[in-house]
Amino acid sequence: MGSLSFLYFGTVIVLTAxxxxxxxxxxxxxxxxxxxxxxxxxxxxxxxxxxxxxxxxIVYAGAILVLYLFVVMLLNVKEDDSYQQQFRLGMGLxxxxxxxxxxxxxxxxxxxxxxxxxxxxxAIVGNTETVGRALYTTYLFPFExxxxxxxxxxxxxxxxxxxxxxxxxxxxxx
Amino acid sequence: xxxxxxxxxxxAIVFVIGVVGVLIRRNIIMILLSIELMLNxxxxxxxxxxxxxxNIAGQVFVFFALTVAAAEVAVGLAIIIxxxxxxxxxxxxxLNLMKW
Numbered sequence: 001m002g003s004l005s006f007l008y009f010g011t012v013i014v015l016t017a018x019x020x021x022x023x024x025x026x027x028x029x030x031x032x033x034x035x036x037x038x039x040x041x042x043x044x045x046x047x048x049x050x051x052x053x054x055x056x057x058i059v060y061a062g063a064i065l066v067l068y069l070f071v072v073m074l075l076n077v078k079e080d081d082s083y084q085q086q087f088r089l090g091m092g093l094x095x096x097x098x099x100x101x102x103x104x105x106x107x108x109x110x111x112x113x114x115x116x117x118x119x120x121x122x123a124i125v126g127n128t129e130t131v132g133r134a135l136y137t138t139y140l141f142p143f144e145x146x147x148x149x150x151x152x153x154x155x156x157x158x159x160x161x162x163x164x165x166x167x168x169x170x171x172x173x174x
Numbered sequence: 175x176x177x178x179x180x181x182x183x184x185x186a187i188v189f190v191i192g193v194v195g196v197l198i199r200r201n202i203i204m205i206l207l208s209i210e211l212m213l214n215x216x217x218x219x220x221x222x223x224x225x226x227x228x229n230i231a232g233q234v235f236v237f238f239a240l241t242v243a244a245a246e247v248a249v250g251l252a253i254i255i256x257x258x259x260x261x262x263x264x265x266x267x268x269l270n271l272m273k274w
Contacts, residue, residue, distance in 0.1 A: 006176040010184045017188050017211055021195035026203050033207060040214055047181075047225040049233050056217075059240055064210070064247050071251045072203055075258050083198045085267075090197030094190050101186045105179070127233075134230045135237065146241040153245030160252040163259070 181222035189215035
């Protein structure tokens with residue numbers, strides 16, 4: 001059962017990831033990425049990270065992808081979305097890295113990783129509570145730093161998308 | 175049960191696809207999407223290790239990766255909009271002012 005769901009989620013994740021990179025139109029790529037995010041959330045559920053699965057859907061699929069779609073449609077670029085000239089080089093590098101993974105798996109035969117039995121104690125406390133406890137006690141300072149990063153990103157995004165702040169601009173017709 | 179190595183292989187494959195995407199696409203938005211692919215590949219790794227080692231730190235770290243991804247998207251898309259306004263193109267090879 002566990003490996004069957006992994007097989008399904010893994011297959012769909014890999015296929016949609018290839019689609020994201022290969023599809024010509026940015027909108028189609030974003031939709032493929034949406035499907036991939038949902039399946040990654042499913043994978044998180046099978047790994048007993050239910051809270052992260054919800055956050056994955058809310059933040060990635062709900063906020064980040066909508067932002068992407070927004071920009072793709074806002075710019076409405078009318079140019080061919082073909083591949084770079086270094087297409088062969090990129091594919092070669094990718095195949096090389098993939099061959100490396102296959103070689104490591106087949107040659108070293110990966111030491112049998114700790115195969116965990118379904119956890120009983122974690123299920124009693126609940127995933128959200130566990131994450132919350134860790135986040136607000138042990139990782140309180142990194143948490144605050146993360147909020148600072150978000151603040152800086154917000155200010156930076158507003159500054160950069162604003163007109164006339166990046167040096168003198170040519171006269172705009174408005 | 176699925177062994178931990180399966181998750182690592184899946185994550186590696188998705189990461190490699192992301193790297194290839196960064197290398198072969200011309201559209202800057204597509205390059206940012208490929209970076210999202212890579213970030214998600216690392217997230218899969220973190221959650222899998224968090225489960226198999228029974229340590230919640232992996233899931234907390236995914237949180238921070240998510241924060242950085244959100245910040246990266248906001249700033250990156252703002253840069254793309256500013257670029258498009260100035261140059262009327264978002265093809266990666268035409269933006270070579272700082273290349274050489």
